[in-house]
Amino acid sequence: MSTGGVGAHSALIDSFGRNISYVRISVTDRCDLRCRYCMAEHMQFLPKRHILTLEEVAQLADIFIARGVRRIRLTGGEPLVRRGILDLVGWIGKRVGDGLDELTLTTNGTQLVRFAEGLHAAGVRRINVSLDSRRPERFAHITRGGDVGQVLRGIAAARAAGLQVKINMVALAGLNEDEIEEMLLWCAGEGLDLTLIETMPLGEVEEDRTSHYLPLDRVRRRLEERLTLVPSVRRTGGPARYYDVEGIGARLGLITPLTHNFCDGCNRIRVAATGTVYGCLGHDQKVELRHALREGGEAAVAELLDRLLAGKPRRHDFHIAPAAAPAVPRHMSVTGG
Ligand code: SAM
Numbered sequence: 001m002s003t004g005g006v007g008a009h010s011a012l013i014d015s016f017g018r019n020i021s022y023v024r025i026s027v028t029d030r031c032d033l034r035c036r037y038c039m040a041e042h043m044q045f046l047p048k049r050h051i052l053t054l055e056e057v058a059q060l061a062d063i064f065i066a067r068g069v070r071r072i073r074l075t076g077g078e079p080l081v082r083r084g085i086l087d088l089v090g091w092i093g094k095r096v097g098d099g100l101d102e103l104t105l106t107t108n109g110t111q112l113v114r115f116a117e118g119l120h121a122a123g124v125r126r127i128n129v130s131l132d133s134r135r136p137e138r139f140a141h142i143t144r145g146g147d148v149g150q151v152l153r154g155i156a157a158a159r160a161a162g163l164q165v166k167i168n169m170v171a172l173a174g175l176n177e178d179e180i181e182e183m184l185l186w187c188a189g190e191g192l193d194l195t196l197i198e199t200m201p202l203g204e205v206e207e208d209r210t211s212h213y214l215p216l217d218r219v220r221r222r223l224e225e226r227l228t229l230v231p232s233v234r235r236t237g238g239p240a241r242y243y244d245v246e247g248i249g250a251r252l253g254l255i256t257p258l259t260h261n262f263c264d265g266c267n268r269i270r271v272a273a274t275g276t277v278y279g280c281l282g283h284d285q286k287v288e289l290r291h292a293l294r295e296g297g298e299a300a301v302a303e304l305l306d307r308l309l310a311g312k313p314r315r316h317d318f319h320i321a322p323a324a325a326p327a328v329p330r331h332m333s334v335t336g337g
């Protein structure tokens with residue numbers, strides 16, 4: 001494969017020399033939960049005709065792979081509520097070992113009992129499951145009605161099917177702050193990695209997000225009062241910093257999007273369920289691929305991707321301020337977390 005240059009088979013390199021090898025694709029903006037920091041209670045979802053068909057998503061995945069993308073993550077919304085999702089996973093999964101290193105998924109876990117075996121059979125080996133609390137009432141409060149038992153059974157099913165599971169927990173002041181150490185110890189006992197995420201100001205959610213914003217350096221300092229966190233050399237080109245937790249055999253990731261510490265090595269772009277591709281989670285810089293996929297063919301898609309890369313922002317401009325409008329008006333469920 002050629003590198004650099006412009007066109008349908010060149011690598012995806014932006015104007016800062018960053019090579020895009022990782023794409024996150026949101027397959028739906030819909031979800032069976034309504035996490036308070038992510039969605040409004042009464043979300044308006046997009047009409048189906050605005051959403052890429054599964055065939056179009058697969059076609060796009062092939063285009064990305066042809067241009068050097070090595071990892072694809074399916075996300076949403078909740079990817080496992082998209083009808084036919086296993087077909088899509090199977091189509092893209094066939095490319096693992098044939099251009100693609102890895103196909104992964106981020107899920108809220110509610111549908112895993114049903115889908116875990118199918119995901120494994122289709123070529124998925126690792127998934128991220130979001131779990132902000134293991135306490136039933138608290139989980140129901142944060143997700144506006146979710147059943148944590150269903151998610152925990154889903155995690156067990158995933159592991160039984162041979163999937164490696166990583167837990168994502170959004171750290172929320174006043175909501176789950178007092179449960180973080182407990183979650184870390186539980187993950188350690190289960191042999192699961194844990195990643196903590198700071199809330200990001202994305203989309204209106206009817207609540208004052210700043211009241212739940214919990215800086216992770218505060219969390220880390222508190223954990224360090226009782227545990228030894230050894231910074232790990234592991235980097236993924238993403239926003240996480242990793243620590244090995246001595247004595248309990250756990251690995252902890254901290255995603256601190258409000259700092260700029262990861263932008264220089266950014267290796268990713270994000271595709272919304274509509275086919276809009278964003279150069280950065282924290283900017284509105286984008287190209288619309290849906291029409292090009294439907295009418296223009298590969299050359300039109302290639303041209304738009306080159307335009308996206310030429311304008312991919314150097315870094316995001318997130319800040320979280322009381323009563324400020326969200327930094328980016330679209331929800332995480334649209335762009336794909
Ligand atoms: N529904 C799936 C899930 O919850 O894992 C996949 C999509 S969800 C948008 C992906 C991740 O983004 C989840 O871990 C979720 O907790 C996180 N997330 C959503 N909105 C966020 C926000 N405003 N700030 C930080 N993380 C957020």
Ligand code: SF4
Pocket residue numbers: 031032033034035038039076077078108130333
């Ligand atoms: Fe749904 Fe995931 Fe958003 Fe929660 S974080 S509302 S599970 S998309």
